[in-house]
Amino acid sequence: MAEPHLPVFQPHIGVDTIKAVVDAFDVGWLGMGATTQAFEKQIEAYLGCEPRRVLATNTGTSALHLALAVAGVGPGDEVITPSFNFVADHMAIRACGAEPVLCDIRDDDLGADPASVASLIGPKTKAIIPLHMAGIPCRIDEIYALAREHRLRVIEDATHAFGTRVGGKAIGAGGDLTCFSFDPVKVITSIDGGAVVVRGQEELAVAQQIRILGIDKDTVERYKNTRAWEYDVLRDGQRYHLTNINASIGVSQMKRVDEFISSRQRTCRRYSAAFRGLPGVTLPATDFTDVSPFIYFLRVPAARRLPFIEALRARNIATGIHFLPSHKFTVAQKWRQSAMPVTERVCEEIVTLPLHSNMPDQLADRVIEAVTELLR
Ligand SMILES: Cc1ncc(COP(=O)(O)O)c(C=O)c1O
Known part of the structure; x- marks a missing residue:
């Protein structure tokens, strides 16, 4: 008799996760709310990233777009990232109106080759997005050295690397901006979801506004499971927030x-x-x-x-x-x-x-x- 189909990916959804979703529906506040904030706090504690702050998003791709927007990437800018990468990164760069510039990788860690990155840096370069492929850290110190030398922002694509540690510290606990994905096949999932680690309170406020249509007070109100009926719109924004229901799945997965x-x-x-x-x-x-x-x-x-x-x-x-x-x-x-x-x-x-x-x-x-x- 043939053996059963063995899939590449198999999300681990236990009764704990199913119960967490049922409980979240019982709360009755389905959109972004208190559980979204609880998920963010849980990730901050897990990474040990203080004073950096975590912002949950509805996908890893939106986390990348948001990070690029926080970094000020816009039309006319170039962002260097490997060709050996998921197209999500390239499309996040395009969503800012900027141009992807594609570098080669190293044969050992399959991450961005710093020599290839260096050869591509030009007057329009604004940022580098190195990828920690499969959870294996790339040569991140060399990428940061280049970024310092040329005054570039670094957005670490850690969508594969939630929980990977480098030099005793979790990826995201240091560095510039870091993005994670919690899509259905990742190590932990919120079904779809992601997170950005920003450098502190000031960037967090900007990122929170961009995450929800540029609105000033909405995040603070929604974290109380309420809505702001009077508000200002301070900047261009997207609709990238994570719902309470998705966050409840994330919270239960984080425990494991x-x-x-x-x-x-x-x-x-x-x-x-x-x-x-x-x-x-x-x-x-x-x-x-x-x-x-x-x-x-x-x-x-x-x-x-x-x-x-x-x-x-x-x-x-x-x-x-x-x-x-x-x-x-x-x-x-x-x-x-x-x-x-x-x-x-x-x-x-x-x-x-x-x-x-x-x-x-x-x-x-x-x-x-x-x-x-x-x-x-
Ligand atoms: C390298 C890389 N970057 C970004 C993403 C986008 O993450 P998401 O699927 O959560 O949008 C993925 C998704 O698998 C990925 O593999």
Whole structure:
């Protein structure tokens, strides 16, 4: 008998989360409210990011757009980010009327290559968006050194890296602006949702206004589960706030975040131990200490990737590809970009394997058995 379908992603929604949603409906205030604020406070405490402040958003993409707006990115500006990235980053830059400029990545951590970033910095450059791919930290100190030298803002795309620590500190606890995603497949989810970490109270006030249509008092009122009937509109804004219902899911997931991360680390370590030494295979360059793994990926020789994916599919094991090279997209043809030797190679080799929070060993064993048999 065929084994059941094994998906790449499997959100971990327990009875605790379901109860949290029912309780949130019982409160009767469905939109942004007190639970949204509770979620923000919980994230601040978890990251240990004081005096930085956390602002919850309705997606990770809106978190990126909001962060760019707070950084003052606008028409005529350029923002450097890897081609090896989800198109959400590129579209967030475009939403500001700015131009994405695409850099290459390093072969080890698959994050922005500081040399490639440096080669692209020009008079219009306003910010850099480095990505911590799969939860693995990129060379962030070198990116900050470049930013200091050229007076640029840095928006860390930590949508894959909620809970990853660098030098003993959570990503988001230091640095400039940081964005997270809590979409359905991330380590914790609020179904859709995200967050921006800003540098302090002043930026928080601006970000809160941009988050809700530029309105001055709405956030303060809604955090009391009430509405402001008289208000001013201070600036251009979006409708990017997170609802109480989504936040209630986030709050319940946050209570289990350490359990989710350590279970994922354990599965990743079992994968890496089993796959080490397979011919032509490159593993993630980490032992997963301090890494909050969003996905587990392998790199296989380009010519073997499609047959490998199909052979896994025949065994009902799903795979993914993170990412397609953005510089090849039609829309990207007019964007400035560096040479992409590493991006092009990695994009032909990379395969994402199933990784879930609290993934039963017997499911991971199915993957291990199939991969080792196919690639040995
Ligand atoms: C690298 C990267 N940045 C940004 C996003 C956008 O996050 P969201 O799906 O919450 O909008 C994603 C989503 O997977 C992503 O992979």
